[in-house]
Amino acid sequence: MILITGATGHLGKATIQFLLAKGYPANQITALVRDEQKGAEFQKDGIKIKVGDYNDFQSLAAAFEGADKVLLISGTDVANRSKQQENVVNAAKAAGVKHILYTSFERKNETAESPMAFLAESHLHTESLIKASGLDYTILRNNLYLDALPLFIGDQFTEQGVFFAAGDTAGAFASRLDMAEATANILSGEGHESKTYLLSNTENISFPEIAGILSELTGKKVAYVSPEPAVFLDNLVKAGVPQEYTGLIAGTADAIREGEFYTDQTDLDRLLGRKPTSAKEFLTGFYKTR
Structure with a gap:
């Protein structure tokens, strides 16, 4: 059971x-x-x-x-x-x-x-x-979900660009569905005792590259601006983001910039038996329905 x-x-x-x-x-x-x-x-x-x-x-x-x-x-x-x-x-x-x-x-x-x-x-x-x-x-x-990217990108990126303080450091973000499938494979399988699995993507991608993907998807040049952390936090507050989320969003941006989610090691592809969903595939699927 x-x-x-x-x-x-x-x-x-x-x-x-x-x-x-x-x-x-x-x-x-x-x-x-x-x-x-x-x-x-x-x-x-x-x-x-x-x-x-x-x-x-x-x-x-x-x-x-x-x-x-x-x-x-x-x-x-x-x-x-x-x-x-x-x-x-x-x-x-x-x-x-x-x-x-x-x-x-x-x-x-x-x-x-x-x-x-x-x-x-x-x-x-x-x-x-x-x-x-x-x-x-x-x-x-689990690495940072690709599913979190739209939150960081915002709704006005075609007009205002992507304003997020992650610098140009890449991370191996992976989709929640891929992590769920890998987890189901582990739960239904054998031989996973006393193991630690790294559920990261096989590619690392930065926010400048994400802005490039958004430019391709929309046919418009999407700029990326990485402000100083204090400026970013101040903008979150001025935008009316609830206090319980400002620290989480700003902290995540800091972590990405400092390379906390960058890795060349992963077990996700092996657990899935295929390559994980790429950031481009995820963003294309997410925004084509909007």
Whole structure:
């Protein structure tokens, strides 16, 4: 039995759909949801649902009963994520789960000076807990989603260009769907115990190159401007971006500029059995429908 946490999120839903598409029995998949009503769509496919909350250890321990593998999809409540995911790991142990898989992140700098330190702490804490738990484990070091690029590009790029403080440093951004498919392959396969997989693209691409792709797609010259970090952060505030997102967006730009997402190493193509979706393919598919 495979249990997917965060099942109603984009990655969780996609992973379940890939499992079904590969012929994995629906009655051997459990979706963990916080709201039982949101699990109705899974039940239509014959998937079991369990109700549980990352903040409630007892609900998790009960939900994990009978599961052999648990996919822990990292939570979005960054301030409380370390404790929440500690609950998940401990509940998996208490319920007799054999194998836990965790969606962590690609990085180079694990110190407090990292521009991603505000996100990294909970990931690193969870990885350490999992490795010390005695459970079989698989760590997935997910690179930045290609799906995040439109957020950084903005809606007015044909008129105003791309204004994003990532410099000209490239990153091996990969699509969420490719990561979900690779995750489904790991969940439904064997021999992945005590492994850490790098889920990055086989190409690194910079924002100047992304602006070039947008120019090709639109037939208009799309400029790219990389402001100083302080200027970029100030512009986010003036644009009315909510405070809880300004730090995340600015920090991600800093991380890209400092090379945190650049890598020539990946397991994604091998896990997929094909080349991952390129940035050009993703952007073409995204913008052709708009």
